[in-house]
Amino acid sequence: MSTHEVFNQAIQPTGLNPAQYPPIAEALARAGASARFEEVRAAGELGASAAALELGDLAEEHxxxxxxxxxxGHRIDEVVYDPAYHQLMRHATDLGLHGAAWADPEPHPHLARAAKFLTWGQADAGHMCPISMTYAVVPALRHNPELAAQYEPQLTARGYDPVLAPMASKRSLLAGMSMTEKQGGSDVRANTTRAVLQPDGSYRITGHKWFTSAPMCDFFLTLAQTDAGVTCFFIPRVLPDGTRNTFRLQRLKDKLGNHSNASSEVEYDNTVGWLVGEEGRGVPTIIEMVNMTRLDCALASATLMRVGLQQALVHASQRKAFGAYLIDQPLMRNVLADLATEAEGATTTTLWLADLTDRAVSGDEHAATLRRIGLAVSKYYICKRGPAFAAEALECLGGNGYVEESRMPRLYREAPLPSVWEGSGNVAALDVLRAMAKQPQTLTVFLDDVKQATGSDKNLDRAIASLESQFGDFDTLQYRARSVIGMMAKVLQGSLLVRYGNSAVADAYTSTRLGGDWGDVFGALPTGIDTGTIIDRATLKETA
Structure with a gap:
């Protein structure tokens, strides 16, 4: 008799294409971008493949x-990556997830890119950092038209060229961002790095940067002080004459997660840089890059949610306990449907923001204003929800989810990062208040948009009315920022789901996040929710 018979183990399949996830195709259709779905399907097929997932495993493990x-003994300051990392980068750039959207001649380039980000991103999170920064650098770099004209064609070119060489000789480029210093963190105005103008128009920069991710990028936008104040600079790794710029990598950070991505401390010592934007206007200049990477932070959290949800659904559909499959147990159905509701709200919102990006880039001022406040609100809330979501999804697998082979621990370690990156929770919440203070019409634009769903859902109507009452006492608004911005985010998601989403999902969202006594953990949906529709909608199907 065998002593080791394997049964009642849930087998996680590969090849479940995330492009099947209904909110993705629905968002494309809503924007008139269905013609771009085939690109998204192809990205999802690749991202969900056993080969891509293995690349992610290797890049994480090495x-x-x-x-x-x-x-x-020559100083070289180079980072050596596992070959799997380079293959992931090659796939991501071939898919156009870096700067390609800025030169894409087809309609809806930013929405299509966001949808592909959601489907490819499950392979590995770490390599998406330089991909995201290269995407985001373009609008900021345009503050120096000469540099933009010279390098934008290579930033938008598909393909991957990892060789550290003069940029003019390369077919494609990667860009990074180097802002944070140890004494200031998000308070970049406290930076001490100095820049001194040279007779040839360049600057010499001296100082220390505490976090610089993906240090093998070809160039970085950095902040340094001049007599006029904080200023943005372009710093190449290799100078036009082929010599190495002074870009000393002091050490790589030993991080909680995001292991495939190198994050470093950098020392500038008489480092050559060129001005981007006006002296003293460095923060507004580089914020254009930050506001693009913040969209990717929200996309990363939405991707994490969908991947965790998929694993939980597969496990629950195959695993039996107490005489029935987990997915048929009422309490587990409550948990799974609640997770699915959260994931759909996040996905719908991030794709809505990507569509606004297309419209804003095309010159739509209303879309730009709505994106400005909607992105700040959503970056705060969606990224803040990621860790709780990852923990609950992991727990759906029980002890199996706590084992590295399941990939759920990696998801769990990754979950806090999008909230920390590009301004942690408080910074993101305060950015919403800053937007409303500088442009009072942003709140009006936001409220007008969410009110498009007025009359369709009583919980949403009450939540909008309650939200409007929160802005009267400006003296305490900063103290209350997290609760107010969280309410704004939930009202936005509820409104989008009511207007555009599945009615069962919208009902679950508004009756819990916007009404009733939902509680503080997933799995507290009230009775009467159509959990069957919600779960079926979120379950990816195997295709022949």
């Missing part, structure tokens, strides 16, 4: 290594 000197 993190980058810093090589400060070569064997002869």
């Amino acid at each position: 993190p980058p290594v810093l090589k400060t000197f070569d064997r002869y």
Whole structure:
């Protein structure tokens, strides 16, 4: 008799294409972009493949290594990555997830890119950092038209060229951002790095940066002080004459997650840089890059949610306990439907923001204003929901979810990062207040948009009325920022789901997040919710 018979183990399939996830195709159709779905389907097929997932595993298991000197003692400041990382980067750039959207001649380039981000991103999160920064750098770099004209064609070119060489000789480029200093963190106005103008129009920059991710990018936008104040600069790794710029990598950070991506401390010592934007206007200049990467933070959290949900659904559909499949147990159905509701709200909102990006880039001022406040609100809330979601999805697998082989621990470690990156929770919440203070019409635009669903759902109507009452006492608004911005985010998601989403999902969302006594954990949906429709909608189907 066998002593080791394997049964009642849920087998996670590969090849479940996330492009099947209904909110993705629905968002494309809503924007008139259904013609771009085939690109999204192809990205999802690749991202969900066993080969891509294995690349992600290898890149995670073999993190980058810093090589400060070569064997002869020459300072080289290079980072060596696992070959899997380079293959992931090659796929991502071939898919156009970096800067390609800015040169894409087809309609809806930013929405199509966001949808592909959601479907490819499950392969590995770490390599998406330089991809995101390269996407985001373009509008900021345009503050120096000469640099933009010279390098934008290579930033938008598909393909991956990892060789550290003069940029003019390369077929494609990657860009990074180097802002944070140890004494200031998000308070970049406290930066001490200095820049001194040279007779040839360049600047010499001296200082230390505490976090610089993806240090093997070809160039970085950085902040440094001049006599006029904080200023934005363009710093290449290799100078036009082929010599290495002074870009000393002091160490790589030993991080909680995001292991495939190198994050470093950088020392500038008389480093050559060129001005981007006006002196003293560095923060408004680089914020144009930050506001693009913040969209990717929200997309990353939405991707994380969908991947965790998929694993939980597959496990629950195959695993039996107490005489029935988990997915048929009422309490587990409550948990799964609640997770599915959260994931759909996040996905719908991020794709709505990507569509607004297309419209804003095309010159639609109303869309730009709505995106400005909607992105700040959503970056705060969606990214803040990621860790709780990852923990609950992991728990759906029980002890199996706590084992590295399930990939759920990696998801759990990754979950806090989008909230920390590009301004942690407080910074993101305060950014909403800053937007309303500088442009009072942003709140009106926001409320007018969510009110398009007025009369369709009583919980939403009450929540909008309650939200409007929160802005009277401006003296305490900063203290109350998290609760107010969280309410704004939930009202926005509820309104979008009521207007555009599945009615069962919208009902679950508004009756819990906007009404009733939902509680503080997933799995507290009230009776009467159509959990069957919600779960079926979120379940990816195997295709022949």
